[in-house]
Amino acid sequence: MNAPAQPAHVAPEIRPRPAPQALLDALARRFGARFSAALAVREQHGRDESAFTTVPPPAAVVFAESTADVQDAVKLCARYKVPVIPYGVGSSLEGHLLAVQGGISLDVSRMNQVLSVNAEDLTVTVQPGVTRKQLNEELKSASLFFPIDPGADASLGGMTATRASGTNAVRYGTMRENVLALEVVTAQGEVIRTGTRARKSSAGYDLTRLFIGSEGTLGVVTEVTLRIYPLPEAVSAAICSFPAIADAVNAVIQTIQLGVPIARVELIDARSVRCVNRHSKLNLREEPLLLMEFHGSPASVKEQAEVVQELAREQGGNDFEWADTPEERTRLWTARHNAYFAAVQSRPGCRCITTDVCVPISRLADALLDSVREADDSGIPYFLVGHVGDGNFHMGYLIDPDDADERARAEQLNHQVVARALALGGTCTGEHGVGLHKMGFLRDEAGDGAMAVMRTIKHALDPDNIMNPGKVFAW
Incomplete structure (x- = not known):
């Protein structure tokens, strides 16, 4: 393992690529009222629940309503080598949605249809804008449910992209175990399908799990096929x-x-x-x-x-x-x-620096109790919640965003929590994903060799680096 990253995850590297007027004009012609360059719309799509507050908004927003819409938007952006940032409901915590290299925000929230429910096989296929609550309302009449529950009413496309889990993971697993198949638009604007509705397969590379957790850096998910379960008696x-x-x-x-x-x-x-x-x-x-x-x-x-x-x-x-x-x-x-x-409202005007490490269950007390002691000693307001049945817990440090010293101390606490989890055989993120905030920590966890493999995959599938660039690892 490399030496732990220094806690320098405060300011992301911002290197905007300009969006040519020709691209904006082409998108406006193709999408009409579903294209917007209005500042308010761009600002809405240029922020999430992370502690990053200084990243400029995207150049424009496209509202997709079909796979064909996604294809056309990606193809136009690829022609001009302009970034594409998939957007669901904006609930991410690690800066996944931020336009650090400029580009177009591709909002898929209107792709919100439940396409098919196969009750006999316990599978369902949905568009990426369907939220977990919407899906469970749809399944209730058939006495079925989808158990992955990250708390926020996140979109299933976003949950797939971040390999989300949540409160039910201790029994039902994470998105990794519950996504069977995907439809994805690649960086070239081609549509591919990965996986099937069958419960298992030994056919070829497991592309489904390559895209699960890729955080929008390899393609845009346009359909998801999921396992579902009978409601408990x-x-x-x-x-x-x-x-x-x-x-x-x-x-x-x-x-x-x-x-x-x-x-x-x-x-x-x-x-x-x-x-x-x-x-x-x-x-x-x-x-x-x-x-x-x-x-x-x-x-x-x-x-x-x-x-x-x-x-x-x-x-x-x-x-x-x-x-x-x-x-x-x-x-x-x-x-x-x-x-x-509730915690954020307890300190009006604050921003929250969160971490979500996960450790082997036998080391949970070691990781958690030392983290609590450090937070108590710091004097920074914080909260602690955890999906502790699978060794996953969240520390949230409530900081004054204008207080550089407080931010630095909170980042140091975050650094110590992650370093401890890695030393105990755990991971830097149990469910939030890497995004911007944990890029250095991913290197600590995976090592240079594994990072080189990831980078090779990214370069092969997205040679012009247009798919959510600047996230997970450096190009």
Whole structure:
């Protein structure tokens, strides 16, 4: 492994490539009212939820409504060697959408059709602008659901591009395990299909998983075929508070090592609980807590809960507080998903520098507790939430964006969290992706040899570097 990257991830390198007027005119002719060079529209598409605030907006925005639209936009941009930046709902946290080299933002949010539901095979095919909530509303009448749940109502194209996961990953896996096939428009404007609706294949290179997690740097996803699941016969959610974070973490480690098939287990620290209570009008005990969900038959749910309750008691946990009705569960999980916004609102005007490391479950306590200690010592407001059942946790440092010293200290904390995770056999990002913010950390994790392979693939598939350039690694 290389020496850890220095925490110099504050200002991205901005090298805009001009978009010739001839390109803008051609896009305006092709897309009419679905082309915009208005500053307000460009600014909306030139920011996300990351801490980067100084990147200029894209030169223009194209609103695609079909694969043919995406093809034509990419072909025109390729002719002039101008960057293309795919855009879904703008919920990314690591600067994926920012136009660091200029270019055209390609908004696929209007490509929001569920194309086919194959209930017998437990698969569904969607356009990239379909969001996870929209998909689950569509599947509900067939007693089916799609479990990948990153919190934000992200688009499935964006979730594919970042290899997203979320609260259900401990039982159902990530997008990597749940995407079966893709339709992709390449940097040359050609349409290719990868994978099939079959559950497995040994045919050729696994191009589907090459594009999953590529963050828009290899092509634009225009269709996604996904695994879906029957709604569980019984679902119960429980809250358990603990005297200290270490007690909650140890209860989770024992649960996973014992093989309990828990569907969700989320850690929220005391200060985050306080923010959630204020934001969502709840009355949760303001102590470190686990928010859990159990899926299965009534008997298996009861058995799982009894085992976890006993493990929690051994670690000083309180008796479970239950949420058995769909309304109660929805209220709790909505509050959990809004924890980020609750924390940000606790310091008006702040920006959030986030990290989302993931470590082997046996090293979770080592990684998490030292990170909490460092954050406490720093004096910077922060929050902690985690999909701890799979060793993944998030630290969010709430900084004054105009305070250079505070930003630098928060980046140093982020650097220490990531370096610790890598030293423990983990990864620099469990689900947010690399984007701009973690480019140096990816090199630390993968090493120069693997980075050279990635760069070779990028050069081969996108020789003019027009697909979301400046992200993941340097050209």
